[in-house]
Amino acid sequence: MVQIGTDRLRVRPIEAADEPHVRGYAGREDFCPYLPVDPKQPETVVSYVRQQIQPEGLDSGTAIALAIVPGGVDRPVGTITVSVQPFPVPIGQLEFTLDPEYRGRGYMTEALESVLPMAFRDLGLLRICAASDVDNVDCQNVLERIGMHQTKRLPEYRTVNGEKRDAFLYVLDAQPATQ
Template sequence: MLRPSYPIRTERLTLRPFTEGDFADLHALTGDPDVVRYLYWDVHDEEMTRDSLKNRIAQDALTAEGQWLVLAMDLDGRVIGQVVLKWESALSRQGELGFVLHPGFQGKGYAREASEAMLRLGFEDLGLHRICGKCDTRNVPSWQLLSRLGMRREAHFVEDELFKGEFGDQYVYAMLDREWRARQTSST
């Protein structure tokens, strides 16, 4: 069970649950074809974004396995992206990390900063044993970020699913709790 105390501050960002007032910023993400290219959703119209905002607002804690924690990446009052943590298995203490950043804010280390905070929540507060990240092999910024976070490439699945009309390949990256702890020690 994980009920973070908000807001979560990183060096430059505030991580917090989504609110009603985030509609325009969220729609800038969900309505952008470049952003959703390798995501499981398609470009949203305003109604779809309103529905998905409602869902996100409720995803502020992990109370049972299978749930996603979805947090807004707030930079000086503007939501520039979202970062997510799935509680995959309570028994095996497994989780999954995900991230989405507005193109205007990519290439500045914001996704990495938010992801480190989510890994900390997952390993140190929820007590996970392993956190993975999955992405299309063509999504270079995504797997480069997973690698920069210190995750290991564990799998390359070849055409394992029909994705947006074509078979795509998928990388699976992961990190263990002891590897997370070792990284924290070596960076201090």
């Protein structure tokens, strides 16, 4: 996978050297109350970050892990992973993170809009799915801006700080090839 982007924003394959930067923002109190990450328990931060930068299937070409690097910033401020889930047809699971300091600037929307067509093509996907905590309106807005549609509520999708949390399932289907 090649680097894509503009002077404003680059999306590139994530590297091992990026882990400390991602761990730095994922370990902050304001990172995301909707994920199984507890800054008071560093092992949860390490586990979550490693899952983001080395998703299952990365070595076999059934996953991609990318870093989001804004222009003028020398480190990743976000990640995007797409993993192919075992299913009779190829369906991708989309996950993404963004440093709270860089939210609200359109970086994630721009990055996802450039990455998803490539993920469909390179991973041979027919559909990409993403889950958003029912209370995470910002995430839901991003998913809707990139064309994903909410399809159903997933009861007790994730446990965060000992509490079962529901999520909404979002989907985006591959566009038919134009003739």
